[in-house]
Amino acid sequence: xxxxxxxxxxxxxxxxxxxxxxxxxxxxxxxxxxxxxxxxxxxxxxxxxxxxxxxxxxxxxxxxxxxxxxxxxxxxxxxxxxxxxxxxxxxxxxxxxxxxxxxxxxxxxxxxxxxxxxxxxxxxxxxxxxxxxxxxxxxxxxxxxxxxxxxxxxxxxxxxxxxxxxxxxxxxxxxxxxxxxxxxxxxxxxxxxxxxxxxxxxxxxxxxxxxxxxxxxxxxxxxxxxxxxxxxxxxxxxxxxxxxxxxxxxxxxxxxxxxxxxxxxxxxxxxxxxxxxxxxxxxxxxxxxxxxxxxxxxxxxxxxxxxxxxxxxxxxxxxxxxxxxxxxxxxxxxxxxxxxxxxxxxxxxxxxxxxxxxxxxxxxxxxxxxxxxxxxxxxxxxxxxxxxxxxxxxxxxxxxxxxxxxxxxxxxxxxxxxxxxxxxxx
Amino acid sequence: xxxxxxxxxxxxxxxxxxxxxxxxxxxxxxxxxxxxxxxxxxxxxxxxxxxxxxxxxxxxxxxxxxxxxxxxxxxxxxxxxxxxxxxxxxxxxxxxxxxxxxxxxxxxxxxxxxxxxxxxxxxxxxxxxxxxxxxxxxxxxxxxxxxxxxxxxxxxxxxxxxxxxxxxxxxxxxxxxxxxxxxxxxxxxxxxxxxxxxxxxxxxxxxxxxxxxxxxxxxxx
Numbered sequence: 001x002x003x004x005x006x007x008x009x010x011x012x013x014x015x016x017x018x019x020x021x022x023x024x025x026x027x028x029x030x031x032x033x034x035x036x037x038x039x040x041x042x043x044x045x046x047x048x049x050x051x052x053x054x055x056x057x058x059x060x061x062x063x064x065x066x067x068x069x070x071x072x073x074x075x076x077x078x079x080x081x082x083x084x085x086x087x088x089x090x091x092x093x094x095x096x097x098x099x100x101x102x103x104x105x106x107x108x109x110x111x112x113x114x115x116x117x118x119x120x121x122x123x124x125x126x127x128x129x130x131x132x133x134x135x136x137x138x139x140x141x142x143x144x145x146x147x148x149x150x151x152x153x154x155x156x157x158x159x160x161x162x163x164x165x166x167x168x169x170x171x172x173x174x175x176x177x178x179x180x181x182x183x184x185x186x187x188x189x190x191x192x193x194x195x196x197x198x199x200x201x202x203x204x205x206x207x208x209x210x211x212x213x214x215x216x217x218x219x220x221x222x223x224x225x226x227x228x229x230x231x232x233x234x235x236x237x238x239x240x241x242x243x244x245x246x247x248x249x250x251x252x253x254x255x256x257x258x259x260x261x262x263x264x265x266x267x268x269x270x271x272x273x274x275x276x277x278x279x280x281x282x283x284x285x286x287x288x289x290x291x292x293x294x295x296x297x298x299x300x301x302x303x304x305x306x307x308x309x310x311x312x313x314x315x316x317x318x319x320x321x322x323x324x325x326x327x328x329x330x331x332x333x334x335x336x337x338x339x340x341x342x343x344x345x346x347x348x349x350x351x352x353x354x355x356x357x358x359x360x361x362x363x364x365x366x367x368x369x370x371x372x373x374x375x376x377x378x379x380x381x382x383x384x385x386x387x388x389x390x391x392x393x394x395x396x397x398x399x400x401x402x403x404x405x406x407x408x409x410x411x412x413x414x415x416x417x418x419x420x421x422x423x424x425x426x
Numbered sequence: 427x428x429x430x431x432x433x434x435x436x437x438x439x440x441x442x443x444x445x446x447x448x449x450x451x452x453x454x455x456x457x458x459x460x461x462x463x464x465x466x467x468x469x470x471x472x473x474x475x476x477x478x479x480x481x482x483x484x485x486x487x488x489x490x491x492x493x494x495x496x497x498x499x500x501x502x503x504x505x506x507x508x509x510x511x512x513x514x515x516x517x518x519x520x521x522x523x524x525x526x527x528x529x530x531x532x533x534x535x536x537x538x539x540x541x542x543x544x545x546x547x548x549x550x551x552x553x554x555x556x557x558x559x560x561x562x563x564x565x566x567x568x569x570x571x572x573x574x575x576x577x578x579x580x581x582x583x584x585x586x587x588x589x590x591x592x593x594x595x596x597x598x599x600x601x602x603x604x605x606x607x608x609x610x611x612x613x614x615x616x617x618x619x620x621x622x623x624x625x626x627x628x629x630x631x632x633x634x635x636x637x638x639x640x641x642x643x644x645x646x647x
Contacts, residue, residue, distance in 0.1 A: 012643045070644045077643070080582070088463050101526040111463055201462065202445050204435070321647045401433060401446035408434040415427075416437045418445040419462035423455060 011078045013062065017169035017312050018266035019122035023067065023074050023097060024332035029197050029393040030373040032121040033093040036133045036380075037114050039364040044110040045144060050085040052139035053108045057083065060132050060264060062165040066102050067122060072325055074122070076105075083108055088116060091198035092391065092419060093371035096120040108136065113364070115140070121266070126350050126368065127254055128164075128264030134355065141359050152358050159262035168261040169312050176309040183342040186248035186274060187238060189374045191394040201369060202400050203389035205415040206407065208381045214410055218285065220292040223349045223379075226388070227251065227295075228288040230347055230377055231275050233402035235282060248274035250343040255308060258301045269308045271298040272343065284406070346372070350380035375399060428453045475522060483515040509549075513542045529572055529581070529589040536568045536593060557603050558611045562618035565597035569625055587633055588640050590625070597622030 015023075022032040057064055065076040081104050088111035096105055097120050105120040106129075117133045124132070142149045194200060215225035231247050238247070255267045273294040275287055297303070314320060323331070353366045365385035368378040375392040390400045404414050428437040428451040430444035437444065440455030487508050494504035520538060524531035540561045547556035572593060576586045600615035609615055629637065 012639075014646060068643075070646060072645065072647045075643055075646065077584075089465070091465055092462075100523050112461070114461070198465070397446055397448070404435055404446055405433055414435040416435050416445055417439070417461040418437070418441065419465075421441045421443055421445050421448075422460070422464050423440045423442040424457065 013065075013076045013165055014167065015067075015074055015076065015122055016167040016263075016265045016267070017315050018125070018268065020073065020315060021332060021336075022121045024329040025336045026095065026097065027333075028373065029199055029371060031093055031095040031371040033096050033118055034121060034126065034129070034368065034370040034378075035093055035116055035118045036126070036129050037116045037367045037369075038133060038137060039114045039367070041113065041362055041364050042144075043113055044115055046085060046087070046110065048140055048143050049108065049110055049115060049136070052136050052143060053083050053085055055139040056132060056135035059135055060128075060164065061161060062265075063104075063106060063123060063132060065105060065123065067097055067105060067120075069099070069325055072321060072323070072328075074325070076123070079104070085110065087111065088114075091196075092201055092369060093118060093199060097122070106132075124264055125254075125266040125268045126252075126348070127256060127267070130350065130353065131264055134353075137355070137363070138359065141362050145362070149358055152356070159264075163262040164264045166261070166263045167265060168255070168259065168263045168267045169308065169315075171261070172259045172305070172308065173312045173316065174305070174309055175316070176306060176313055183338065184248070184274070185245060185341050186344045187234070187242050187245035188341065189234070189344060189394070189399075191396045193393055194395055199369075199371065199391045199393055200397075201389060201391055201417070201419045202397065203367060203369075203387055203417050204404055204407070205365065205417070206386050206388065206412050208384045208386045210412050211386055211407075214412065218288045220288050221295065223251070223347070224292045224295045225288060226349065226377070226379060227273060227347050228284060228291045229403055229406050230345070230399075231287055231291065232282070232284050232406065233399045234344060235275075235277055236402045237398050238277070243278045246274040246276040247344045248272055248342060250346045252346070252348050253299065253304065255304060258304050269304050269311070271295070271303075271307070273298075340373075345374060346370075346376045348376070348378045350378065353380055353382045355382070377403075427459075428455045476519060479515065479518050479522075483511050486511050509546075513546075517542070528575055528579075529586050532568050532572060532575075533589045533592055536564055536596065540564055554608065554610050557600070557615075558609055559614055561603075562597075562600045562614035565593060565600070566614070566618045566621055568593050569597060569621060573625075583633055583636055584640065587629060587636055588644065591629060591637060594622045594626040594629070598626075 026032040061078075062076070064079060064081070066079045066081065067074055068077050079102070081102070083104055083106065085108045088109040090109075096103070096107060096118065105123040107116075107118045109116045109118070115133070115136070117129060117136070119129045119132075138154070142152055211225075212222060215222045218225060220228075227249050231249065234247050250270050250272050252268050252270050255261070255269050256263075259267075261267055273291050275290055280286060280290060320328075348368070348370065350368050355363060360383065363382065365387055366380050366382040367387040367389050368380045369389045369391050370376055370378055372391055373393055375390065375394060378389045378391070380387055388403075390403075392400070404416070408414055428439075428441060429435070430437060430447065430449060430451055432449050433444055433446045435444075435446065437451060437455075439460035440457040441451060443449060444451055490504045490507040490511075494502065517535065517538060520534050521531060524534055540556070543556040543560040547553060547560075569590070572586060572590050575581070576590075597618050600609075601619045603609050604612060604615055
């Protein structure tokens, strides 16, 4: 990264409510970095990508920030560091925030036909990162194919700079009534870890049409179907004596669909669905029925508001706010261990990615991956390509195997990509 | 493309086995279509350096204590060796960890070194050299080096001013020692305090606004 100029910028911003959690809880393979990638139908040109990233950054000025430590909270400070596009040469979702260095909180890299945007979660959530990647793609494709796309207008995101960096958690915060919900301990994945601190990626490309038809035949939505298949896949590897614990999936939900917001900082909540195999039947049909019911119960505006306000309440507590940052780090990372005990794994479905009609012929698919301490599944679709990306810190691949075998047993064609098991080792 | 007959999936690239079940694949792989680069074991050089330093420190400590026991001397001289090694170790660790943040590194080292010096002075029969020389000299040195670095490397004001202010405030401390009549030699302390006061007034007069914004962001609740 290089200094663009010596101009002085003084602007800074607080971290939003969700972002505050991430710096204290970035550990080992769970770097709190996520990756969006886009596979084009042509080899990526480095110089054009560099230029496009710089153009796109002008539309998202608050992404040009570094994170610093204050006395009570971390904060983002504007910088004039410029991103440098690189050939992909690191493990997936590598640590981006480093207390000992000053660098941007996102990275753009490329490999063959693929463009990767890796982002630290304190900067933004999936929705914000995806908008940024779309903007990069717009500039990339219109520069690369000037002759054909010259007349294409700049897609308007309809949001001002201040709307983009607004903290919507604060905007919608209402003090919640006191409630004590006890977390149930969930089954925790325990397997031998990979040798190095690197994540294994196994992603399967399937047809959206076929998957939707399959989910429909079970009378459910795609996310609930994926969740159920994942629960079944985990169940098949579960030791008998662990069956007293339910399998619990945490599912991030984009809050913008419930609470209108144009922000590109974090604005997501989570729901939890769980299934207890000791009390319920292990048949996929029954799992789907139960999970579908839980989805419908939780995915309402009222339910999401309660959860959102409960999380925000911590940040609004004046006593907690006055605790020095280092102590906060300690408490938050401990609290995280308790939350981890209540979840088996995370399933994140980003949903359908749309691009302007004119750009679609150049794009093959989108993918999304997150860092994790254990194993995590992310899904996202573009046109008829649904990418199911597993990132995993374990050596074993049995859960992924069960998951994809269930899909193929229903006649779904799966095309696998993986960053492991090379036949020629370097 | 390769296929796994057991999992019934097709596999992109050239794999030695099925990524899911690790059984043999049928069909011919094509290395050219591999969708991820092969990353040779990631190098954590800085991490390695820290490990070596820590290991060497532990070896030296163990050896010196052992020798102390072997040569039956009446004094526990090895405690000094241990303290010296620990001082060196912590200084090296902080220095290496913060090497990418020069100014913060200087500030950290300033506090660390002066604290260690006072500690050594105190436990070796207070001769006052730490407050006579070490504190004022290192404050002046860090002030000068910060100014020079900021000028040469063209840091934006907001990047260095916070550390500069901290060092200046620390640089005024020797006047307290003077007032309390703790000093044997006053020249270094006078130079240090004077240069700190001049620097801090320059900062307040020319960059006062910036200081307020930095205080605001560093202390926001």
